[in-house]
Amino acid sequence: MTRWERRHLRNGLLFASPWIAGFVLFALYPLLMSIYYSFTAYNVVQPPVWVGLDNYRELFFEDPLFWKSLYNTLYFTAFSVPLSLIFSITLALLLNQKVAGISVFRTVFFLPSIVPVVASAVLWLWVLNPDSGLINSALRGWVGIEGPGWLADARWSKPSLILMSLWSVGGAMVIFLAGLADVPQTLYEVAELDGAGPVNKFLHVTLPMLTPTILFNMVMGLIMAFQYFTQVYVMTGGLGTPVDSTMFYALYLYRSSFYYLRMGYASAMAWMLFVVILVATLGVLYSSRKWVFYHGD
Amino acid sequence: MATKRMRRVAAMAALVALSITFIMPFMWMLSTSFKHESRIFPPPGEPPYWMPVTDVRDEKGRLLVQYGGKVVPDLGVDDFGLHRLLVDGEEVGAWDHEVEPLLRSGLHWENYRRAFEMMDFRRNLKNTLFICFAAVLGTVLSSAIVAYSFARIPWRGRDAVFILVLATMMLPYQVTLIPLFSLYSRLGWVGSFKPLIVPYWFGVPFYIFLLRQFFKGIPEDLSAAARIDGCSEFGIFARIILPLSKPALATTALFMFLFQWGDFLNPLIYLQDHTQYTLAVALQQFQSQHENAWGPLMAMGTVITLPVIALFFLAQRTFIQGITLSGLKG
Numbered sequence: 268m269t270r271w272e273r274r275h276l277r278n279g280l281l282f283a284s285p286w287i288a289g290f291v292l293f294a295l296y297p298l299l300m301s302i303y304y305s306f307t308a309y310n311v312v313q314p315p316v317w318v319g320l321d322n323y324r325e326l327f328f329e330d331p332l333f334w335k336s337l338y339n340t341l342y343f344t345a346f347s348v349p350l351s352l353i354f355s356i357t358l359a360l361l362l363n364q365k366v367a368g369i370s371v372f373r374t375v376f377f378l379p380s381i382v383p384v385v386a387s388a389v390l391w392l393w394v395l396n397p398d399s400g401l402i403n404s405a406l407r408g409w410v411g412i413e414g415p416g417w418l419a420d421a422r423w424s425k426p427s428l429i430l431m432s433l434w435s436v437g438g439a440m441v442i443f444l445a446g447l448a449d450v451p452q453t454l455y456e457v458a459e460l461d462g463a464g465p466v467n468k469f470l471h472v473t474l475p476m477l478t479p480t481i482l483f484n485m486v487m488g489l490i491m492a493f494q495y496f497t498q499v500y501v502m503t504g505g506l507g508t509p510v511d512s513t514m515f516y517a518l519y520l521y522r523s524s525f526y527y528l529r530m531g532y533a534s535a536m537a538w539m540l541f542v543v544i545l546v547a548t549l550g551v552l553y554s555s556r557k558w559v560f561y562h563g564d
Numbered sequence: 565m566a567t568k569r570m571r572r573v574a575a576m577a578a579l580v581a582l583s584i585t586f587i588m589p590f591m592w593m594l595s596t597s598f599k600h601e602s603r604i605f606p607p608p609g610e611p612p613y614w615m616p617v618t619d620v621r622d623e624k625g626r627l628l629v630q631y632g633g634k635v636v637p638d639l640g641v642d643d644f645g646l647h648r649l650l651v652d653g654e655e656v657g658a659w660d661h662e663v664e665p666l667l668r669s670g671l672h673w674e675n676y677r678r679a680f681e682m683m684d685f686r687r688n689l690k691n692t693l694f695i696c697f698a699a700v701l702g703t704v705l706s707s708a709i710v711a712y713s714f715a716r717i718p719w720r721g722r723d724a725v726f727i728l729v730l731a732t733m734m735l736p737y738q739v740t741l742i743p744l745f746s747l748y749s750r751l752g753w754v755g756s757f758k759p760l761i762v763p764y765w766f767g768v769p770f771y772i773f774l775l776r777q778f779f780k781g782i783p784e785d786l787s788a789a790a791r792i793d794g795c796s797e798f799g800i801f802a803r804i805i806l807p808l809s810k811p812a813l814a815t816t817a818l819f820m821f822l823f824q825w826g827d828f829l830n831p832l833i834y835l836q837d838h839t840q841y842t843l844a845v846a847l848q849q850f851q852s853q854h855e856n857a858w859g860p861l862m863a864m865g866t867v868i869t870l871p872v873i874a875l876f877f878l879a880q881r882t883f884i885q886g887i888t889l890s891g892l893k894g
Contacts, residue, residue, distance in 0.1 A: 272720065278797040279719025286710040286729065289766025294732050297743035304742060311746055358582070364575040374876070375583040377883075378590075381872050383826030385844040386865040389851050390593050393858055399605040401592045401612050408611025434586065438887055445888040465571065494736055497828045504852050520738055525833065530742045537738040544736055 304534035311530055322535035333536070335511050336519040337543075342425055343515065344492040344547075347432045351488055352481060355436040359443035360473075373444070380437030388501035391431045392418070418502060421512040428498065428513065439484045446480035447473070475560040482555050486548055493544050496521065516540055593869075597862035598671045604858050618672035619665050626650075630664040638663070675859035676867070682854070683846050683864060684838065692842040695760050695831075696824040702765035703820045704813055708775055710767035712801045715779035716787055726776075733769045737829075745833060755836040760827075764820075771816045777889055778812035779805055815886030818879055822872060843868050 268276070280287070305322055307315035326333045358376050362369055379387065394401045395417040403414035415423045454472045463471065496517035499507065505522070507514030520540070524533035591614070596604060598616035606613045620628045626637035631649055639648040639655070646657035679685070713719070714726050748759045782805060790800045806813070831845045841849065847864050854860070876883060 275717050276719045279713045279717040279722060282709050282713030282717060282797070282801070283725065285706045285765070286767035286769075286772065289706075289763065290728070290732065293744065293763050293766065294735065294740060297740035297747070298735070300743035300746070301739050304746075309746075311749055361575050361579050361582070364572055366572055366576045366579065372579050372583055374880070375586050378873060378876065379586060381822055381876060381883075382869050383844055383872065385826065385828050385847050386868045387589075389847060389861055389865050390589055392851075393596065393862065394589050394592055401588065404606050404610065404612045407609055408606075434589065441884055441887045490734070490736070494738065500828070500832075501848050501851065517738060521829075524742055524745075530746070534742050537736070537741065541736055541739050544734075548734070 301534050301537060304531050305538055306535075307531040308529075309531040309534075310528040312528075315531060318531070322532045325532065326535055326539065332511065332514065332519060336507075336514045336516045339425065339512065339514055340493060340495065340516040343428060343495060344489060346426075347429045348485065348488040348492050350429065351433060351436045351439060352484060354433050355439040355484070356443055356477070356481075358436070358440045359447055360469075362440075362444060363447045373441075376440055377437035380435040382435075384497045385501055387431075387435065388498045391427075391434075391498075392502050395427055395431075418513075419509060421509045424509060424512045428495075428502075431498065432492075439488070442484060443477065443480055446477050450476040478555075478559040479561060482551070482559050486551055489547050489551065490544060493517075493540065493547070590869075593862045593865050596858055597675050597866045598673075599675075599859060600665065600667055600672045601859055602665055603667070615669055616671050617667050618670040618674070620668050628666045630666055631656075631658055631662060635666055672859070675863040678857075679850075679860035679863040679867070682860065683850050684841075685846075685867075687839060688841050688843045688846040691757075691835075691840060692825065692844075695757055695842060696821050698757070698761040699764040699824050700817050700820045702761065703768050703771055704816050706765050706767040707771035707816060708806065708809070708813065709801070711772045711775035711779055712805060714772065715776040716782075716784075716800070716805065717797065729769050729772055733773070741833075748834065754834055755840070756834075757840070759834040760824075760830055768820070771820065774886070774889060775809070775812055775816060778809055782808055811882065811885065812889070814879070814882050815889070818875065818882055819886060822875070825868075825872065 304315060306317060306319060308318050308321075309315035362373055362376075382390075395403075397403055397414070397416045397419055400417070402417070406412050406414040417427045418424050450473060454476070455468060458468050458472050494517050495515050499513050499515050499518055500521070503513050505518070505526075507518050507522075516536070517540075520533050520536045523529045523536060592612070595614045595616060598618070599613075600617045600619055603613060603617040622628055622637055624637075626639065628635055629638045629647070629649065630636075631651065634651065637650045639650060642648055642657065644657070646659065647663050649656045649658050649663070714722060714729070744759070745754070748754050751758075753759050753762075786804055787800050790804060791797075795803075826844055827842075828844050828848065831842045832848075835841055835845060838846070838849065847861075847868060850864060851861055
């Protein structure tokens with residue numbers, strides 16, 4: 268090693284040392300402990316007691332609520348992620364038309380995504396209120412029909428949350444806008460020379476060029492959706508009502524750990540969640556080889 | 565050309581319709597927050613009512629109500645639940661259902677007053693600002709130092725370690741939640757602000773990544789020249805790189821502030837006493853105790869949301885650049 272290499276190694280480690288210490292304390296240690304706890308009965312107050320695979324056995328074979336919460340989460344993810352993608356691309360495409368007042372529209376679409384989640388959850392609780400909320404009183408007064416019970420109705424509770432999630436697609440929209448700005452103008456000119464209309468230009472130029480951005484937003488959306496918690500905690504008072512229809516995985520995990528103090532059981536749940544997220548993410552990344560198009564680099 | 569113009573008109577129409585839809589919930593919040601409680605719940609079958617409505621007082625500040633076809637001052641409610649009314653110079657007791665509030669268009673500030681009272685607003689705001697400030701400062705300083713190592717010092721093994729940084733971003737918080745809670749409770753940190761601040765002084769992977777992207781864009785010659793001149797690594801970091809990175813540092817501070825301002829799960833778990841609550845937790849607690857107090861609830865929602873919207877307008881460019889930087893260069 269040369270003098271410079273030694274100096275760089277020393278300085279590099281020194282500058283990275285806050286993260287290295289943080290990694291050991293706040294990531295590696297908890298990670299290992301979490302594996303250990305998942306094989307124990309543990310309530311924080313007393314020391315953990317080894318129970319082998321009991322937590323996992325209970326999860327898979329004796330706990331219908333585990334499966335229910337997994338189903339609810341997959342349902343939510345399966346609808347909210349693709350719908351949010353389509354919606355945010357649509358907004359970005361509309362904003363990409365050269366019309367007046369773009370910055371105003373962009374602001375309007377973006378703002379809901381930075382509102383504190385608790386505030387937007389309380390607001391939507393009021394918007395979706397079956398008796399006097401904005402949507403149902405508009406339906407009643409202007410259209411003359413009776414709206415659904417939204418969050419009070421087990422059939423509508425998940426669609427309500429999916430609808431609400433579409434209100435906060437602003438972040439993804441901004442990323443798509445930047446992606447659209449990066450599409451080389453020459454490609455459109457070439458397509459026009461070939462006689463492509465707007466539909467063909469979208470299908471054969473815009474969409475392929477956006478696929479890396481779609482992949483990024485899709486993976487981020489998946490990870491967020493699987494961990495969906497605050498909205499449903501606030502909107503159902505932490506209960507996942509009605510009849511467990513909004514008992515999402517992260518909420519059930521929270522209840523297991525901090526209501527029932529079953530920290531060992533909840534650790535096993537956390538690992539199952541990690542596996543589900545990993546499989547879903549890797550699945551998307553694997554499939555992306557077939558549909559993501561990288562231009563140039 | 566005609567079809568191009570048609571397309572533009574159609575896009576405009578769609579944008580206007582969608583913006584109105586997006587804005588409506590905000591307007592609903594604002595309008596509810598300024599409405600007298602008797603107008604918050606519209607009569608059945610009526611469309612949404614938007615105009616703020618408030619009560620009317622006489623020149624002595626007494627509430628005016630309608631009673632038996634007359635407008636009379638209400639002196640307050642006595643121990644029996646009777647409204648003490650002043651009718652033709654005489655004091656009369658009347659039940660709630662006999663009295664109709666006199667209303668006019670106008671902002672009903674009472675909701676804000678009630679929300680502030682019921683929530684211990686000042687203390688919640690002070691807690692939130694303290695936690696935000698301490699966490700933002702820690703995040704910016706520590707993430708910048710660590711990002712410098714990954715962006716500007718060519719040490720052996722650096723890229724492998726950086727992959728580890730990225731990998732920790734993928735780790736769902738649920739996995740570390742319980743061991744960290746257990747660790748903090750053994751340290752006696754549960755019920756204090758420490759779990760909401762200390763971890764952010766050890767570099768936050770997302771911001772390390774974001775700042776690294778930015779630092780990498782600064783010409784390498786600057787560092788090389790300074791090194792040959794005998795400048796220390798910390799000197800290069802503090803005197804060359806940091807001053808050139810103000811936009812990225814501002815983005816980090818801004819995003820982290822927003823995250824802390826709205827964070828719910830961590831304060832929910834670690835703050836155990838209502839005197840410690842942040843605004844987000846206080847709002848949720850308030851909501852769970854007063855489910856139908858929509859006036860004060862929307863007032864509080866407005867108060868928590870307004871600083872965020874104000875920040876956006878002050879730092880619009882920082883926002884958009886930050887999101888783009890984190891999203892595209894990934």
